[in-house]
Amino acid sequence: MADVVFELNGHEVVVPDGTSLLVALRETCGIRSAKDGCAPQGQCGCCTVWVDGEARVACVTPVSRVRGRSVTTLEGAGAAVADAWSERLCATGGSQCGFCTPGIIMRLAAPRRQGGLTKESVDQALLAHLCRCTGWQTIVEAALDPVDVSVKREHATTRAAIEGRTVQSVAPPVAMGNGGFAGDTYPTDAMVAVRSAAGTWHVHDSLVEARAAAGIVQGRRSTLGLNWPIEVPDESEFVRTLRTTWVEPAYLEPDAVWCQPGGRAVGPLVNGGAFGGKRSSWLADEARRLADENDRPIRIALTREDVVRLGAKRPPMAAGVRADGSGIVWLRRTEGAARFIAERFPTWTLHEVDVPGPLTSLDVRGAVWAELSALIASVSPPEERGDHVQSPEGADAWARIDDDGVEITVRCGDVLDHTVLRSYCIGAAHMALGWVRTEGIAVDAMGEIHDLTIRSFGVLRAVDMPPVAVHILDDSRPPVNGSDAVFAAVAAAAWRRDGFPSRWPASRE
Template sequence: MRHTPSVDPEFSLTVDGREVAFDDDGSTLLDLLRERLGITSVKDGCSPQGQCGCCTVLVDGQPRVSCVTPARRVAGRNITTLDGLPESEQRAWADAFCSTGGSQCGFCTPGIVVRLAGLRASGETDRERAARALHAHLCRCTGWQTILEAWDAYGTGAWTGDPVLAARRAELEGGVPQAVGPDVVLGRGGFAADTAPDDHLVAVPDGSGGFGIGETVAEARVAAGKVQGRRTTVPARPPLDLPPGDWAATLRTSWVEPAYLETDAAWCVPGGEPSSPLANGGAFGGKSRSSAPTEARSLADEHGRPVLMLYAREDTVRLGPKRPPVAGGVDADGRGVLRVARTSGIDAAVARVAPGLVVEEVDIAGPPTSVDLRAAGWAEAVALLAAARGEVGTVIAPDGGTATAQVDADGIRITVGCGDPLDETVLRSYCVGAAHMAWSWVTSESLVVDDEGTVQDLTVRSFDVVRATETPSIEVVIEPDDSEPCNGSDAVFAAVAAATWLNRGAPESWPTAT
């Protein structure tokens, strides 16, 4: 908790059954809940956009995104956060999400649980209605299906998984240590913005290489002169031209946003080591080289106080790495040329799955790129080879995982082999999430970057991630194996991307919907 409520209040409201009173200083309901009351299950994934759903609470039983709700507007009303649900209900939702794999990093989960709890409290039981309710949210990890399975599983029994084996499988899939269990579902994943010392300063990028500093997030953003990002109306276009040649298959991809939910954040005390921006998930490789920890340490030493470095959604989009766009052509024998936005290590990544492709790195204006992002470069190579031969076949990922995928009008069907599954629920969850990410990438996602290399699409909805009601059904078959476990979802991602593209007729450019 950062601040004590005023003793001379201007308005009051009831939060999780407790009446509280505050001066009206223009705070949002999200600011009040997190900064003044210390309720960290209410997450901030995009404020003040109101588009990710992570800050959802119930106001007199109705769901509302708190980051765009002035606190004064809910004076005299009842506010319920995840923490305010009855303990038995919290446990039932945690069991349902753990039993189906409906939560991975857990950052988006509390807001989703609150919305679904409000829906059930209204008497609603229809799964399609729950899917439509998820339009107010973004979950990048799970691909929606396992969340809807959790909706169906609510109240059917306790989670019986082994948290050690589940965490081991999650770490293999996510690339960093990751907890699995009820605490994650209930918002206790240990995220940096939730665990900073009480006396910390907040720092945010100011857009010109410096930082705005304040006692609260709101103060820091004012000091930084933060302006809310917008979505451009200009259509996205692939930035690279195809290499010349008479190719059996050609592909051009657009800029896309990794869209991990927890924005870059880290805190540090003076003279100490900074916290990790990877509290409970790997962000699909997008945070592997985040500068937030270094910035937090430098500012803590400078100011002599703990500092929380906290990127806004717009900062993460502008500064965070993207998978490099490609433009390539390939012959039926697997030989060809793949032009790629210059990215360290990309040639080696492609060579591991497509040694017949010559990689040409090209300097283009744009945001930073990284080979660390999920299957960067080699998934595109797999798709090109599949299109040239007319079938996906078995995809073998560089780390040994294998996958096949079929995509048709009935949905997406996957087989995956990755050694000992350890925990089939967790493995299936990651494979469903990878399948959704691949489908969404090929069919829908793009990011407008102007000729100067500046990202213009800065809002969550501008990423065009496919929503729950638009996602095909996904079936996962796990091949039995007792060998050494390895990552399986990256192979699934590449296989589904290739199968989706072939199902769409292998048009030259992604996304195929444009």
Template sequence: MPDGAGGWAVGESLAEARAAAGVPAGRRSGRPLTWPLELPAGDWAATLRTTWVEPGYLEPDASWCVPGGEPVSALANGGAFGGKLSSVAPAAARRLADESGRPVRVVLGREDVVRMGAKRPPVAIGVLPDGSGVARVARTPGIADAIRAAAPDLVIEEIDLAGPPTSAALRAAGWAEAALVLAAARGDRQVTVRAPDGGEATATVDVAEDGRPVRVRVTVACGDPLDAVVLRSYVVGAAHMALGWVCSEGIAVDEEGRPEDLTIRSWGILRAVDTPPIEVTIADGGGPPVNGSDAAFAAVAAATWVAQGRPPALPTMRDLRRG
């Protein structure tokens, strides 16, 4: 397990390695969220700023390897919405196995995932009604291409930020943010988003007077579904993630950009009891099946933000707990 100082604590069992690491359990910091990028200057039709967001996947990273072998992918215990594609666990397992001459299993604790795992690149975007504008984004390999896939007329400014690692592999990173501001600039109430991989979704979100989402309707078109029940569950999950991302999710970082909110409850993930009804319609499709949940994620996020009146920064309302 990581020892909290850039190295690895090794033991004959997980409990022994955890004891050797001696890393205290994480806490909610109480720090306020920050928005690390300033908006580009201009008289924009719509603007958007985002903060650091934890992917929030269920199973922490793990891998194992025998000496001289190929480490098991961290994706073996869950895809993590793209968060494990850059995991440190496989390389560490290979190195430690070679050094020790024995099979090694590497396991990250929850706090390790937050400290070491990739986050969505923060953005600050301004757009005009014709879709042109400027997108400032944390420097991240592949993120400029991701933004251009949805908004080819934006000028991309990548900026070096002090903060946790970022990745363009996280769910719809870059192009979903672009889809939000484009929908807002058009004044869409019903938002249709076509993902770069071909999936399409249309969403409307009803909100209460205080901005809380009370009903979500989303239609997804993604070819001939392999399994309609599974597709529906994926779309519901994507809608839940979109609601949390827009309304309540974010992690605080210190002055050096180190994550301070290290527990699941501190990230602002929307609880099931606070999630509004989500109605899913699967459009009659044709052709090969493609990913539909990412388009649903972007469409629900955009529809939620527009329905709330396009507050200048995400999350829009940190505490959505009922009662």
């Protein structure tokens, strides 16, 4: 195959044919702003670049198609685009982990984009993208509203780390995709480890070789419907019951790790974004083992399908609550659940149930306590501010939902940075609405996952989101995570708003 010559950020480059544009950009040309969130599914928008000034998804564009054409990435888009947009997104909280952000900037700022930026046109443009963190609203605000980018934000990173539950920076470079993800920072002489569907590691000098050896086959969304694997044996003793299904955390950055022989692994939790979803990852140990075995630096590159197969899910459950707020929960057996429920919910009885399926973890955002908190809130009238939830750390959140949107009040100690806390609360509201209404993955009776594409997780799109208003109450206590309490409160309010359907997600089969 003849090499492909094209112009990249104003300079001619020559790359091998036979790959996607994204592989050529990242693996041959060293571009880091275009991210691989789902390649080759073409569904998350993280790899968006300009081809002759038009936004294009690079992971499904064969590199041969840009022969002789002009390709621009965020690195070459110029200060008027990169600096201005990253500062605006930072100023509204429209970028958290920053993995999705470069692609969104490239979409919204494309030179050949038709028409101006309006709420409707931005929502439409965002249909090509997914974001797990922000809940969209702050991205739309960055696109539409003039914001003061000069405000000094000393404590923004501290609040972001508290809310993201891992190290997280808040600065324009993060919004430009420079959050330091392990998939971007590996040593240039690192070998690549790719996992086959059977679970074998294939270690090669290049990503293309490793993927070919592993026989990577693109996952598809299945036609299998969701199932709710656990039932309430006798509903008659309860005021209200709830059954939940397998839920994918759906973070955008696929777990990536690199390690030197004898060294300490970098990743997968580098710049937040997973809300606990990556805490159970064992890839750091695996990268160290492979580096030692090969006596070379190793980077592990998971595909989206790998992430779905290997990553921890919310444990499915069935539960019933009595009028006094006590109840019984039948939970997919999950490490730590027995102790947690005994300590936090002493009037509840736990029955652990063995259900075949993927790994489940209490690390996933608010797992178990958010469900039980929503059940308990459901048997009392809402307070004036709405359904109230208190997190195990002592944060209070209230939420109510009406035709005008979602209204949240949160109190979680020293605010530190209003913009960041507000942004995380809006993101938590987005995640909660999706959880109650649309999020879930199909797992069959043998425990095999069938939904392997990022669009099949049911994450709400920008056009699906109602406006979210956030009221933040300051207090003198040390800061604690507030957005997890918001997540539970919004779930409780959405459940009430929808008439307490007995299964989540309620709006998807």
